[in-house]
Amino acid sequence: MKKTSWMVAGLASIALAGTAGAATLDDVRAKGELTCIVNTGLAGFAAPNDQGVWSGFDIDYCRAVAAAVLGDAGAVGFVPSTTAERFTKLRAGEGEILSRNTTWTFSRDVDLQQTFVGVNYYDGQGFMVPASLGVSSATELDGASVCIQTGTTTELNLAEYFSLNNISYEPVPIATNAEAQANYLAGRCDVYTTDASGLAATKAAFDNPNDHVVLPEVISKEPLGPVVRHGDDQWADIASWTLKAMMVAEELGITSQNADEMKGSENPEIRRLLGVEELQGVTTLGLSPDWAYNIITQVGNYGESFERHLGKSTKLGLSRGINALAKDGGLHYIPPVK
Amino acid sequence: MSYFSSLWRNEQSRGILIQIFVLVAFFACFSWLISNVISNFATLNKGFGFDFLMLPAGYDINQTLIEYTNRSTHLRAAIVGLLNTFLVAGVGIVLATVLGFVLGVARLSRNWLISKLAYVYIEFTRNVPVLLHILLWHGIIVNTMPHPKKALTVGEVLFLTNRGLYVPKPIAETGIWLVWLGVVAALFFSVGFARYARARQRQSGMQLPVFRVNLAIWILLPLLAFFAAGQPISLSFPALKGFNFRGGIQLPPEFVALTFALSIYTAAFIGEIVRAGIIAVDKGQREAAEAIGLRPNQVMNEVILPQARRIIIPPLTSQYLNLTKNSSLAIAIGYMDIVATLGGITLNQTGREMEAMLMVMGIYLIISLIISAFMNWYNSRVRLVGR
Incomplete structure (x- = not known):
C-alpha cells in the first residue's frame, strides 16, 4: 500500500511539475505559442473545420488572446479535453487558457483555485426530445431516461430540478457530446440535456434536425466563460481584457473591416483602444499598444465572432438574445477603456 | 580507501554494498517525488x-444496489460505485469460468467441428482489445434492441429493450425467515449427504446418486418452507408506464454489455489455460482411467480435472484479477462503477484528484489482494500433498 501511494504521488508530481513559478506571459512568449484547452468537438463553439483547422466561438477567443500577446492569431495550439478532465488539465499546466463552455460557479472559482475572466456566453440548461414523443414541457418527463454529460454542472442542475419537481428519471451518463448524440439518436434515452447553446449545436448536426424539439424550460443559469489558473494576476488581466476588448470594439462599431479607417476617428476611446493614443497601463500589462488592433483585425469584434459561428446565418441559428450588448438590451455591460 | 576496496573485492560484502546503494537511490527518488508533490500542492x-x-454528492446514479439519492454523500456514491464494480466483476468471473472450462474441454474434443469452433472463437475473441468488445456489445444492445414501446417479451414477464432487460422482482413479505431456514437446512443436508456418500464409496465402492439427491434437497426443502409459511414472496412485474418500464428489476444495457464483454473476452484466455492444464496431465493417467472402465465424463471429472486444477489455478487467478481490473473500462459506456463515481464525477465536482485517485487505486489494490489471497488458499487446498 505504502509503495503504491508513493508511486501515485510520483506520477502526480510529474504531472504537476512546471505549474509553479514564472509568469505565464513569459512562458507563452518563450514558447512562441499559446496553448488553449478546448472542447473535443461542439459545432459552432469548437470543432475542426473541413480543412482540419480548429474553428468556433470559443476558438476565436483563444486566437484573440494569441493576437494580443503574440501579435499572431495563428500562434495557438489546441488541447481537446472532455468535461471531466478540463480543470485537471488547466491546473497541471497543459494549457494557459481554458476556453471550453465552462460554467462560472462559486466552487469552481474559489475551491478549484481558478479565475474566471469573464462571461463570453450567457447560457442556460435545456432539454431536447424527439418531436414524435409529443412532449411540450419538461414537467411531462416523469420516468424518462435522460442522457447527460458527466462531470458538468448540468448533472447537478438536473438532479436538483427534477427532485424539486418530484420527477423521477433514469440518468444515462455519457462522456462526450458525440457519444451523447449517438446514444440519444439510438433511443437509449428519451431526452438529451445540456446547455441550450449546446443543444442547438447538437441538433444542427443531425440529419433531420426538425424531428427534434428543444423544450421551453431553461432550468439554470450557465454563465460560460474562459478560465485561467489562480495566482497570476497579470495573465488574468490579459485574458479578461482580451474578451472585453472584443465587446468594446463591437460597442464602438469597430470591425475587422473598418479598424484601419477607425484609427482616424475623433473618439478618444476608439483612439485609445486602437493604440493611436496612449492607453495607460498597457505596458504594465506587458502588451504592445496595438494589442486590441491585432485582436480586431485578425479575429474581429464580439458580434462578428458570434454571427460567424453561432448567429442566424449559421446552422445553429442562435439569436443574440441576452448575449447582446447592454446598450442593445442584453447582459454584456463592459467597463470603459480608459 | 583500501578498506573500502577490500570490501568491494569480497563477493559477499560487495553484494550487500550494491543493495544498500540501490536502496538509498530508491528512497532518494521517492522522497524527491513526495517533496515535489508537497511543494506543488x-x-x-x-x-x-x-x-x-462527507459533502452531498448532488448527482444521481442509475444503478444502485443500496439506497441512494442525490442528497447522499460522496462517500455513499463511492460505495454505490464499488458495489457496482463488485457486481460486474463477480458475475463476470462466474460466467467467464463456466464458459472458459467449456471452451477448454471443447478445444480438446475429438469431435473436429467442436474443437475447431472453440479454436476460432478463442482466436477471434482474445485478439481483439477488450474495450472494443465492450463498445461493440453496448452498440449492439442500444442500436438493435427495440424501444420500450415495442419491447420483445417472453410471456409478458421478461422484457427486452434498448433500455435493458427487465425481469420480475421478488419481494419478501412476513414469514420469509422460514424460507431462509429451508435454504440453510438444504445446505446442511446436502453437505451431510455428500460426505456420507463419499465415506460409503470409500468403504464399499458403492456409488450413490449424489447430484440427483442434492438437487431434490435444494428444490424440495425451500419449496416446502415457502408453502408452509404461506407463500411469503410476491413478484413485482415490470410494466410499461410512460417512457419506461416500472417495477421489476432492470438490467441496464451498460451492465449487460460490460458483463458480456468481460466474460466472453476472459473466457477465451481461461479456455486456453484449461486446455494447457489438461494436456499437462500425464496421458498415462487417462489411459489407466480408461483401462479400469471409467466412462469418458468420469475420466474427465474424477481423474483429469482434479489434477489439471493444480496447474490451472495460478494462471486462472491472474485472469480473475484482469477481469476485475478491466471492469474499470466501464466508464467508456457510462456504467457507474467506482471509477465513474469516485474517480469521475466526484473527482470532477470536488476537484480532489489526488485523494480520489489514491482511493480508487487503493480500492483496486485491496480487491486484487483479496482475490489473490482466496485463490492462494484454494490452491494450497488442492495442491498435491506429499506423503
Missing part, C-alpha cells in the same frame, strides 16, 4: 484531506 494552495467525502 503548496504553490497551488491546495490542501490534502478527505473531508469532501
Whole structure:
C-alpha cells in the first residue's frame, strides 16, 4: 500500500511539475505559442473545420488572446479535453487558457483555485426530445431516461430540478457530446440535456434536425466563460481584457473591416483602444499598444465572432438574445477603456 | 580507501554494498517525488484531506444496489460505485469460468467441428482489445434492441429493450425467515449427504446418486418452507408506464454489455489455460482411467480435472484479477462503477484528484489482494500433498 501511494504521488508530481513559478506571459512568449484547452468537438463553439483547422466561438477567443500577446492569431495550439478532465488539465499546466463552455460557479472559482475572466456566453440548461414523443414541457418527463454529460454542472442542475419537481428519471451518463448524440439518436434515452447553446449545436448536426424539439424550460443559469489558473494576476488581466476588448470594439462599431479607417476617428476611446493614443497601463500589462488592433483585425469584434459561428446565418441559428450588448438590451455591460 | 576496496573485492560484502546503494537511490527518488508533490500542492494552495467525502454528492446514479439519492454523500456514491464494480466483476468471473472450462474441454474434443469452433472463437475473441468488445456489445444492445414501446417479451414477464432487460422482482413479505431456514437446512443436508456418500464409496465402492439427491434437497426443502409459511414472496412485474418500464428489476444495457464483454473476452484466455492444464496431465493417467472402465465424463471429472486444477489455478487467478481490473473500462459506456463515481464525477465536482485517485487505486489494490489471497488458499487446498 505504502509503495503504491508513493508511486501515485510520483506520477502526480510529474504531472504537476512546471505549474509553479514564472509568469505565464513569459512562458507563452518563450514558447512562441499559446496553448488553449478546448472542447473535443461542439459545432459552432469548437470543432475542426473541413480543412482540419480548429474553428468556433470559443476558438476565436483563444486566437484573440494569441493576437494580443503574440501579435499572431495563428500562434495557438489546441488541447481537446472532455468535461471531466478540463480543470485537471488547466491546473497541471497543459494549457494557459481554458476556453471550453465552462460554467462560472462559486466552487469552481474559489475551491478549484481558478479565475474566471469573464462571461463570453450567457447560457442556460435545456432539454431536447424527439418531436414524435409529443412532449411540450419538461414537467411531462416523469420516468424518462435522460442522457447527460458527466462531470458538468448540468448533472447537478438536473438532479436538483427534477427532485424539486418530484420527477423521477433514469440518468444515462455519457462522456462526450458525440457519444451523447449517438446514444440519444439510438433511443437509449428519451431526452438529451445540456446547455441550450449546446443543444442547438447538437441538433444542427443531425440529419433531420426538425424531428427534434428543444423544450421551453431553461432550468439554470450557465454563465460560460474562459478560465485561467489562480495566482497570476497579470495573465488574468490579459485574458479578461482580451474578451472585453472584443465587446468594446463591437460597442464602438469597430470591425475587422473598418479598424484601419477607425484609427482616424475623433473618439478618444476608439483612439485609445486602437493604440493611436496612449492607453495607460498597457505596458504594465506587458502588451504592445496595438494589442486590441491585432485582436480586431485578425479575429474581429464580439458580434462578428458570434454571427460567424453561432448567429442566424449559421446552422445553429442562435439569436443574440441576452448575449447582446447592454446598450442593445442584453447582459454584456463592459467597463470603459480608459 | 583500501578498506573500502577490500570490501568491494569480497563477493559477499560487495553484494550487500550494491543493495544498500540501490536502496538509498530508491528512497532518494521517492522522497524527491513526495517533496515535489508537497511543494506543488503548496504553490497551488491546495490542501490534502478527505473531508469532501462527507459533502452531498448532488448527482444521481442509475444503478444502485443500496439506497441512494442525490442528497447522499460522496462517500455513499463511492460505495454505490464499488458495489457496482463488485457486481460486474463477480458475475463476470462466474460466467467467464463456466464458459472458459467449456471452451477448454471443447478445444480438446475429438469431435473436429467442436474443437475447431472453440479454436476460432478463442482466436477471434482474445485478439481483439477488450474495450472494443465492450463498445461493440453496448452498440449492439442500444442500436438493435427495440424501444420500450415495442419491447420483445417472453410471456409478458421478461422484457427486452434498448433500455435493458427487465425481469420480475421478488419481494419478501412476513414469514420469509422460514424460507431462509429451508435454504440453510438444504445446505446442511446436502453437505451431510455428500460426505456420507463419499465415506460409503470409500468403504464399499458403492456409488450413490449424489447430484440427483442434492438437487431434490435444494428444490424440495425451500419449496416446502415457502408453502408452509404461506407463500411469503410476491413478484413485482415490470410494466410499461410512460417512457419506461416500472417495477421489476432492470438490467441496464451498460451492465449487460460490460458483463458480456468481460466474460466472453476472459473466457477465451481461461479456455486456453484449461486446455494447457489438461494436456499437462500425464496421458498415462487417462489411459489407466480408461483401462479400469471409467466412462469418458468420469475420466474427465474424477481423474483429469482434479489434477489439471493444480496447474490451472495460478494462471486462472491472474485472469480473475484482469477481469476485475478491466471492469474499470466501464466508464467508456457510462456504467457507474467506482471509477465513474469516485474517480469521475466526484473527482470532477470536488476537484480532489489526488485523494480520489489514491482511493480508487487503493480500492483496486485491496480487491486484487483479496482475490489473490482466496485463490492462494484454494490452491494450497488442492495442491498435491506429499506423503
